[in-house]
Amino acid sequence: MAYKKRLDGRKNNELREMEAKSGVIPNADGSAYLRVGNTVVYVAVYGPRPAPRFLADPSKGILRFHYNMMPFSGYGSRIRPGHKRRSQEIGMVMAGALEPVIDLSQYPNTIVDVFVELPQTDAGTRCAAISASSIALADAGIPMTDMVASVAVGQVDGTVVADLTYNEEAYDAPVSDIPVAVIHGSKQVSLLQMDGEIKKEDLIAALNMAIEVTDEIHALQVKALTERFEVEQ
C-alpha cells in the first residue's frame, strides 16, 4: 500500500490540532470559534426571532443555516461573494445534521438563523462548521437533546484516515472524502456524504473511526462551553 505515512505525519486516526471558544461575537445570541488545523470557522446564532411570513410555521420554530467562505479564504484566487450552489447545499446538509438534536416545538412562528463564516480553509469546512454550530446553538440556549460533532474520514490510496487535509484530498491516487456528523449520545450518524471512491469494508472502517474520533471533538465542545463560565478561585 502506497500511503503508509500521512503527508503531515499524523497517525491514521489522529485529528489536526484544534482550538474552540464560545461567546466570541457579542451581538449574537450564541456564537463559537473553531480552528481545526488551518481551517477556521466563526458561527453566530440569532434567534428564536420572528420568522418572515412566507417561512413561518405555526407548529414549530425553523432552523436555517447560511454557510459562506470569505473571499480570501481559499488556496487560490479570490472567491467572488454571493449566492453559490455549493454553499446552498452545505447549508441544507448542516440543517440535516443538527435538526435531530434541536427542539423548537415551543417556539412557533420563529426562526433560528445560524451564520457560518470561514476566514481560512484547508478542507473539512462543513465538518468544522457543524461542530462549531453545535457549540454556538448550545451557547444561545436553544433547546437541544444532545451535541453533534463532525469530522471527515476516508481512504487515501487504500489507507483509512480521519480529518483529511486539502493535500490529502488532492493526493494523486484513489481517495475518498466522507464528511460524517455523529450525535454524541446515540452514536447515530446525521450527516453522511462522500466524494471519491471506496470499498464497502473501508467505508465501514472509516465510519467506525469517525464514531471513535468525534468523542475528542465532543470533549473540546464541552470545554469551550464551560470554560467561559469558570471563575478564578
Place this chain on the structure above:
Amino acid sequence: MIRNVQAVKRLASEGKRLDGRELTQYRGPISIQTNVSQTAEGSARVQIGDTVVMAGVKLSLEKPYNDTPDEGGIMINVELLPLSSPDYDPGPPGIKAVELARVTDRAIREAKAIDFKKMCIRSGELAWFVSVDILTINDAGNLFDAICLASLVALNQTKLRPYDENTGVVDYKGTTEHGLPIIKQPLSVTVYKINGHLMVDPTRDEEEALDARLTVAADEEGIISALQKGGDTPVTVDEVSQMVELALEKIGELRSIMEKQ
C-alpha cells in the same frame, strides 16, 4: 432592535456619553492582529471596543485597463455580515456597505497610497490587481474607522505570490518577500455631531442618534484624501473646521497605535 437614541441625545447636550467616555475618547483597547487568514496574501483583524472587522487581500495578475496600460489597480469590497449584527440580512451589499467601501477606496486611491505603476509587469498586458475584502465580525459602531484601519494594515502585510512571467499564472501556494509598493498611509476618523456636540468612535446607539457625521481620511502629513458627510442635518464651515481638526488629531492617535503593533 431598540436603541437608546433619546438618552444619547439628552446626554450629548450635556457633553456626556452613555458609556461614560469623554466625547473625544476612543473605546479601548484598540487591538490590531495580523496574519489572521493564511490563505490571504495579507490580512488583519481590528477591534475597537466590541467592534471587530477582518480584512483580507487577494492578488491577481490581469490585463491593465486601456486608459492606464502601465498601472495595476485596487478594488475594495465591504460585506456587512449577518453574522455580525441582527441588523444585517443575507443578500447583496446594501447602500451602507457600498458607502463604507467607496469611502475607504477613495481614502486609499486619492492619497495615491499605492504606486500602481510599480505593479505593472508588462505594459498593456500584465499587472497586479489588489482586492481588499473587509468583513464585519461584530458591529458595535464606528465601522468607517475600523474598516479603513484594517484595510491599510492588511495592505501593509501583503506579500506578492510567485508567478510565471510568460503565462501570467500566479502560484498561490508560493510566497515571496516582496510587499506592495505602498508609499502613503492614509487612515480615517469619523466625527459625529449629536445635539450640538462633536464626538468620535460612536457606538451603534450613538450612530442612530446622529445629526451629522464627517469621515476624514488623511496621510501621515495631514493631507486629506477623502471626505464624506453623512446625516440629515447640514453643517457650517466653522463646524467642518472643528470636525476636521478633531479628526486629524485622532488620526494621529490611531497611527501611533498602528505603528506600535
